[in-house]
Amino acid sequence: MPDMEWLSRNKIWVGTAALVLIGAYAFYAVNSNIAVSMFSYAWFLAVPLVLGAMVGVIGERSGVVNIGIEGQMLVGAFAGFFAAAATQSIVVGVIVGALSGIAMGAFLAFSTVVGQLDQIIAGVVINIVATGITSFYFESGKTIPRGLPNFDVPLLSKIPLIGPVFFSDGPIALFALIIVFVLHFLLFKTRWGLRTRAVGEYPSAADTAGINVIALRLFNVTAAGILAGLAGTYLSMEATSTFERGMSSGRGFLALAILIFGAWRPMRALAAALFFGFMQSLASQLQASDVVNIPQQFINLLPYVLTLVVLAAAAGRVRAPGAVGQPFVKGD
Amino acid sequence: MKAKPFLIAAPAALALALAGCGGSTGNSTDGSSTAPKDCSSADVFCIGLVTDTGSVDDKSFNQAAWEGVKAMEGDGVQTKYIETKDAKDYAANLKQFTDQKYDAIVTVGFLMTEATQTAAKANPTTKFIGVDQFQEATVENVTGLVFPEANAGYAAGYLAGLLTKTNKIGVVLGQEIPPTQNYAKGYELGSKAANPKISVAKVYHPAGDNAFSDSPWGAGEAKKMLAQGADIIFGAGGGTGNGALGEVAKTSGAGTSLYCIGVDLDQWDTVPEAHPCLVTSAEKKLTDGTTDLLKQVKDGSIKGGNFNGKTGLAAFHDFDSKLPAEVKTKVADVVKGIEDGTIKVG
Structure with a gap:
């Protein structure tokens, strides 16, 4: 049976997931209020990381490193917020935020895939330009009519614990959750996914097989920009309803770490982002409740130290796509 | 592999030019x-x-x-x-x-x-x-x-202590440095003076470059505190604190059962999105x-x-008519007491 085969291949992951779920529900049984608020906070922090990591997954699976996610996010937050403030329409804001992500993605795609600019340099350029323009054109005192509203998904929001955590949030958070599964399906079950992985692993073989490597990379990196733009829009219009200079606060770089932690796979990246979010939530809870008398600086190290430990344990098992970082030149 | 140096140089030059603009x-x-x-x-x-x-x-x-x-x-x-x-x-x-x-x-x-x-x-x-x-x-x-941030924090905490119905209040702070520590200390002391049963949840931003501009973090912290029953949030830490104020403002019950308190300046003028919940601000007359x-x-x-410099509480604005007269008198007495030295904070 194929299902049994899948189970035995993924027994570590399924087992871990089951353990985590049991643990979470045990916590929920002990104190439902604190459990829900801590997991909600974890997901609240994880949303931009998940979206950012998905941008990385698409890019690196096609062979293009994107370290400009941070800048794409910042521009998305900026463009979305100010478009919404100017038009007083949050819908326009979200669309403009997503489009600005595409524009940044297109810059990365054309400069690295067509122009063969070093991918790291292109990413750094995006980050610097993003900080520059969002600071320069920033105007204070602008407001948007309201942030993106939270809503309850019918039926799903009634599930204990999972409902209030994942299905009572705003539209971008819900989208982030869905896109992980969609992307997993696309990447591993469709022709586009097979070609994308081929182009990222061994582009000359893919080229020989008749795949247009350049076109596919261009499309993927550009389109992935939508997700980065939305991650930014989430920061300025869903998580808050304000723009602050530098508000992406390193989340784009964290997303890259989560991408590696998640072994370049969408669902594992989701798990990694949730893990990181929960560690932050735990640090905050320990600090706020004052139950243990540990300096907060030390508690706040916890997410990073634990991530490092898990990363070290997982190291050696993860492998980057073969052609990541290398420009493709036909006939080389 | 052919190198195309102009493609490296052009965006890099652009980046430098724009970064120059940023440091305006x-x-x-x-x-x-x-x-x-x-x-x-x-x-x-x-x-x-x-x-x-x-x-x-x-x-x-x-x-x-x-x-x-x-x-x-x-x-x-x-x-x-x-x-x-x-x-x-x-x-x-x-x-x-x-x-x-x-x-x-x-x-x-x-x-x-x-x-x-x-x-x-x-x-x-x-x-x-x-x-x-x-x-x-x-x-x-x-x-x-x-x-003396502790004085401003004390007045804010005293007001919070009188207003809370759940006996749980919170404070979202920027980086842990003496000014934020003093706000937190005053806030705790003031709230306990008004209401001995109160518990105060207190979080500092994990120290870093963005401790005062990470509004999503502040919003998340406020959200968690509210979910755990806090009904008054004091946001003390630049943009990070403002994120917390914004989160309280958009939660249902803002202004009727949930309140927020701003910091440093009269944030009524500076954070319009917090109007639904912003009772007052712990003000440094900077x-x-x-x-x-x-x-x-x-x-x-x-x-x-x-x-x-002087410290105090900013105006109540829209909440002036909503706050019970008794609360306003008590808070005014405390502010006066701090000013003339009859109340010693810390």
Whole structure:
């Protein structure tokens, strides 16, 4: 049976997931209020990381490193917020935020895939330009009519614990959750996914097989920009309803770490982002409740130290796509 | 593989150009007197302001200090600010003013204490005003404008203690440095004085570059506190705190059962998105203090060391009619008690 085969291949992951779920529900049984608020906070922090990591997954699976996610996010937050403030329409804001992500993605795609600019340099350029323009054109005192509203998904929001955590949030958070599964399906079950992985692993073989490597990379990196733009829009219009200079606060770089932690796979990246979010939530809870008398600086190290430990344990098992970082030149 | 150097050079040059724009400097003269005056002349009184990392319109410290500088504008006065983009640039930004022989230089924020003292020692004729910078050792030409944050926090906490129905309140802070620690301490003491059963949840931003501009983090912390039953949130930490205020404002019950309290300035004017919940702000009279000290520089009476600015609570605005008269009287008594010294905080 194929299902049994899948189970035995993924027994570590399924087992871990089951353990985590049991643990979470045990916590929920002990104190439902604190459990829900801590997991909600974890997901609240994880949303931009998940979206950012998905941008990385698409890019690196096609062979293009994107370290400009941070800048794409910042521009998305900026463009979305100010478009919404100017038009007083949050819908326009979200669309403009997503489009600005595409524009940044297109810059990365054309400069690295067509122009063969070093991918790291292109990413750094995006980050610097993003900080520059969002600071320069920033105007204070602008407001948007309201942030993106939270809503309850019918039926799903009634599930204990999972409902209030994942299905009572705003539209971008819900989208982030869905896109992980969609992307997993696309990447591993469709022709586009097979070609994308081929182009990222061994582009000359893919080229020989008749795949247009350049076109596919261009499309993927550009389109992935939508997700980065939305991650930014989430920061300025869903998580808050304000723009602050530098508000992406390193989340784009964290997303890259989560991408590696998640072994370049969408669902594992989701798990990694949730893990990181929960560690932050735990640090905050320990600090706020004052139950243990540990300096907060030390508690706040916890997410990073634990991530490092898990990363070290997982190291050696993860492998980057073969052609990541290398420009493709036909006939080389 | 063919290299295309122009493709590297062009975006890099663009990036540098734009990054240059980012570190913008501004001139307050608004075009009325475009030509910069000669600051070394005795007739011209030049005031320069260097912001802490953040902008001059940050709705917080930098803005309030800059407003204090602008209040000095008039004949023979030149004012100018430089926005610091990176803490590494403090010294370089200060040097721009000292090189042009500015008469008074205002530096904003606790983190600039050391850079200000270093510049002052190198330029003994220039007067420095360090907003929010406690002076451990007196440098003759540096005056630290300090505020007993604990006093402002105490008044805010006292109000929170009277208003809470759940006996749980929270405070979302920026980086853990003495000013935020004092706010938190005063807030806790004040709330316990009003309501001994109260519990206070307190979080500092994990120290880092973005401790005062991470509004999503502040919003998340507020969300978690509210979910755990807190009904009043004090947001004390620039943009990070503002994120917390915004989150309370958009939660159902804002203004009827949930309230938020701003910090440093009257945030009613500066964070409009917090109007639904913003009862008041724990205020440092930063603008007045800056202007007072600049006047002292001008008439030559300024002394090195520390200068205590005033603190208090900002106006209640829309909540003036909603708060019970009894609460308002009690809070006014406490504010008065702190001012005349009958209430000692800490």
